[in-house]
Amino acid sequence: DTQEEHRIACTRYEDGRVRLRNPHIELMDQDILYHLALGSGSHDLVEMFGDVKFVCMGGTPKRMEQFADYIMGEIGHKLPTGTRLQDISHYSYRYSMYKVGPVLSISHGMGLPSVAILLHEVIKLMYHAKVRDPIFFRMGTSGGIGLEGGTVVISEQAVDGLMRSFYEIPVLGKLVQRPAVLDKKLVRELKALHHADDPYDTITGKTLCTSDFYEGQGRLDGAFCEFSETDKMQFLEKLHKSGVINMEMESLAFAALTHHAGIRSAVICATIVDRLKGDQIQTPKEVLDEWQERPQKLISRYIKKYLQTK
Ligand code: R2B
Numbered sequence: 001d002t003q004e005e006h007r008i009a010c011t012r013y014e015d016g017r018v019r020l021r022n023p024h025i026e027l028m029d030q031d032i033l034y035h036l037a038l039g040s041g042s043h044d045l046v047e048m049f050g051d052v053k054f055v056c057m058g059g060t061p062k063r064m065e066q067f068a069d070y071i072m073g074e075i076g077h078k079l080p081t082g083t084r085l086q087d088i089s090h091y092s093y094r095y096s097m098y099k100v101g102p103v104l105s106i107s108h109g110m111g112l113p114s115v116a117i118l119l120h121e122v123i124k125l126m127y128h129a130k131v132r133d134p135i136f137f138r139m140g141t142s143g144g145i146g147l148e149g150g151t152v153v154i155s156e157q158a159v160d161g162l163m164r165s166f167y168e169i170p171v172l173g174k175l176v177q178r179p180a181v182l183d184k185k186l187v188r189e190l191k192a193l194h195h196a197d198d199p200y201d202t203i204t205g206k207t208l209c210t211s212d213f214y215e216g217q218g219r220l221d222g223a224f225c226e227f228s229e230t231d232k233m234q235f236l237e238k239l240h241k242s243g244v245i246n247m248e249m250e251s252l253a254f255a256a257l258t259h260h261a262g263i264r265s266a267v268i269c270a271t272i273v274d275r276l277k278g279d280q281i282q283t284p285k286e287v288l289d290e291w292q293e294r295p296q297k298l299i300s301r302y303i304k305k306y307l308q309t310k
């Protein structure tokens with residue numbers, strides 16, 4: 001843990017600002033954050049984003065707009081009179097981004113490539129805006145293994161389909177591996193914010209991150225399936241034995257890229273199906289909506305606590 005803190009400290013500037021592990025950026029006269037519809041030449045990024053402390057990401061634009069609305073009420077943030085919440089990245093037609101005081105709420109789309117592209121640009125945004133010690137959260141949905149629907153899972157570690165805890169991508173024809181590390185202290189702090197009277201469990205464990213929702217997660221209901229139900233159940237049991245309690249599609253890049261940038265981060269997902277019982281998502285929409293608010297609540301508690309003790 002101390003070694004880890006030391007490494008992260010070396011990745012940042014002394015005052016906590018995010019340092020880029022890329023010598024090219026500061027040599028460019030402007031940096032265009034293409035998928036955010038922002039740029040260091042066209043926008044005053046320090047003025048716009050200098051006060052950010054929390055970056056919250058989740059899959060869909062709608063959910064992240066709702067989270068922005070929700071957190072606005074929770075922290076009592078007031079927008080300037082006559083203004084409304086605005087999608088800052090609207091003109092990218094890729095991701096949506098909302099800012100509520102110290103909180104950014106951004107949609108990341110589905111899957112590793114989508115969240116990885118976004119993270120490159122948001123990490124650069126943190127650098128250009130001179131943000132200090134930001135904390136990144138991913139709030140999402142997942143398939144649970146042996147968990148009642150609506151359970152909140154805080155990931156201790158992200159693993160790929162081969163149970164390896166790093167994000168691997170080909171770069172210039174060679175495989176590069178980045179360890180997918182999540183902040184242990186953040187996991188403990190978040191877990192402690194579960195209330196005894198919350199009508200669901202909040203648990204921690206490993207998260208399987210896949211590049212596919214169907215075959216990649218051992219589903220029998222994709223367009224293709226070349227394994228049996230027995231094979232599927234054996235796979236799920238093997239996962240469970242090694243401590244995996246849920247599966248989704250972004251945690252690996254989220255953990256690895258934030259860690260590589262020296263940024264503390266956490267992944268909190270609601271389970272929306274118990275994979276030991278089935279593959280299809282059959283829960284009514286209203287129930288799913290309530291389940292998806294649970295990770296948001298936990299993150300909101302964390303943000304409020306931080307803002308109170310600051
Ligand atoms: C969870 O839900 C999505 C797939 O339905 C994917 O983005 C994920 O990680």
Ligand code: URA
Pocket residue numbers: 141142143144213217247248249272273
């Ligand atoms: N998201 C996933 O990736 N898998 C599930 O089973 C549910 C949500």
